[in-house]
Amino acid sequence: MTYPSVLPATFVSRPNRFVAQVLVDGTPVSVHVKNTGRCRELLRPGVRVWLTPGTTPGRKTPYDLIAVEKGERLINMDAQAPNQVFGEWARAGHFLPDLTLLQPEHRYGDSRFDFYWETPTRKGFVEVQGVTLEEDGGVYFPDAPTQRGIKHLHGLTHCLSQGYEAAVCFVIQMAQADFFAPNTRTHPAFGEALRQAAQAGVQVMAYTCAVTPDRLTMDRPVPIHL
Structure with missing residues (x-):
């Protein structure tokens, strides 16, 4: 499977299971997390994550968080x-x-x-x-x-x-x-x-x-x- 128009970001925090705060080119952005699991060992402040544009018109989070770097590993965390x-x-x-x-x-x-x-x-x-x-x-x-x-x-x-x-x-x-x-x-x-x-x-x-x-x-x- 492929994702369109991916871009890197820096993870900041996860206020709840569905939303994360990231920095895209230094700008704070709220994004949708496509995994409701804990993922505490993955989503740590400062790690590099990867985003793809959301497909639902008019939603508040413009991007989906789909992958995260853990050291040298790239881990896809899209639950779908x-x-x-x-x-x-x-x-x-x-x-x-x-x-x-x-x-x-x-x-x-x-x-x-x-x-x-x-x-x-x-x-x-x-x-x-x-x-x-x-x-x-x-x-x-x-x-x-x-x-x-x-x-x-x-x-x-x-x-x-x-x-x-x-x-x-x-x-x-x-x-x-x-x-x-x-x-x-x-x-x-x-x-x-x-x-x-x-x-x-x-x-x-x-x-x-x-x-x-x-x-x-x-x-x-x-x-x-x-």
Whole structure:
């Protein structure tokens, strides 16, 4: 996926989950943060961030904050991007080569999964999670407790019992990662739910992305430590 007309800025503060204060060429500007997670290790005063113009007419924040530099790493932090890049990757034949249907936002039972897919002989669901938390080369999800994430893992397990295949794909929104692991320190229940889902047969995938200020593309798998 690509972003139009990106420009650099300097992060100043984050008054709430949705808004950040930045400096664009020294001028204070309020921008929309496209990630409601904590991201405290990323959004620190003085770091370089990247913006793209907002698309909603008449809104108060003229730009969206989409990426941040953490040392030498460029991390995309657009919470909507993982679904889009997974969809592009899957439609290009990298998920299943004989894919005949990839339907986003598909409801099944009491869950709405990110994707429903079909091949001539198989069918299943995929839940996509974006990963921005990095520590000492490892990457972790979630960065804050997520009951919704646990619910979807239980839902994927239920799909298996109904004859579907099921997978969860962790899209790592940066280029370098030694491994992926659930963030059991922040949310041990999510880690346990992920291990139970994997033991039941839910496929667990984790892929880094090629990242530039104006582009995000799924790249390569990394080891998974459950």
